Amino acid sequence: MSDDGDGGRNDLRMPDDDEVFATVTNMLGANRVKVRCADGTERTARIPGKMQKRIWIREDDVVLVDPWDWQDEKADITWRYEKSEADQLRREGHIQ
Numbered sequence: 001m002s003d004d005g006d007g008g009r010n011d012l013r014m015p016d017d018d019e020v021f022a023t024v025t026n027m028l029g030a031n032r033v034k035v036r037c038a039d040g041t042e043r044t045a046r047i048p049g050k051m052q053k054r055i056w057i058r059e060d061d062v063v064l065v066d067p068w069d070w071q072d073e074k075a076d077i078t079w080r081y082e083k084s085e086a087d088q089l090r091r092e093g094h095i096q
Contacts, residue, residue: 012085014094015064019078021095022065024057033057035065035075038095043067045075055080062086062095 015021022035022045031047045065047057057063057080065075081089089095 019064019066022063024059024061043075045077
């Protein structure tokens with residue numbers, strides 16, 4: 001029980017230049033998922049090898065994706081937020 005006075009706010013990883021928030025909508029298999037990005041685009045995202053078997057991604061998870069420069073309908077997942085972190089992002093108005 002910490003009494004830091006800020007209501008339990010954590011410093012969260014925010015998107016870099018090319019990254020956008022996204023919500024996982026469908027698991028496709030073969031380390032691929034379908035995501036709905038904050039910019040309104042539906043993309044197929046790849047789970048990179050360094051995240052496989054270490055960070056489990058499920059439907060309705062909030063993630064950061066890095067859209068590909070040469071194919072805008074595809075992206076790489078760079079970060080997954082825990083449920084409490086996603087709730088904090090919603091409270092602060094970063095995502096819906």
